[in-house]
Amino acid sequence: MKPASLFMFLVGGMLFGFGLAVSRMIQPEVVLSFLLFRDFGLLLVLGGAVFVTLVTYRVIPRLLKHPVLEATAFETKWSPLNRQIAIGAAIFGIGWGLCGVCPGPAFAAVGAGIWNILLTLAGIFAGAYLHGRTARI
Secondary structure (H helix, E strand, O other), rough: OOHHHHHHHHHHHHHHHHHHHHHHOOHHHHHHHHHHHOOHHHHHHHHHHHHHHHHHHHHHHHHHOOOOOOOOOOOOOOOOOHHHHHHHHHHHHHHHHHHHHHOOEEEEOOHOOOOHHHHHHHEEEEEHHHHHHHHHH
């Protein structure tokens, strides 16, 4: 990977984490309030993310003849909806609802000094490890 690509990934990650912190998405109380339909502020965050993703993956590749950061273009990989995906999505959703934070914002929260999120991250890693040890791929 080229140093310029690594730098751009670092800048993008920092921008992502800063955006999560500014939008207060790193605070479980705010996320839970959104999930309970009491505060719709995070809907703007979601809308902004969808817009940026749409432009990045659909519009920019049509304007450029070559990939911006990597040697190959991003490819779409379609997966059929099956039992494993449905069960995994349900488990993820239950975990998100219980702890009030998604993995990305959990890392950003640690960066912002919200140390009790380390318990959530420990659970995320334990779940991923358990799946890796038991999955039949």
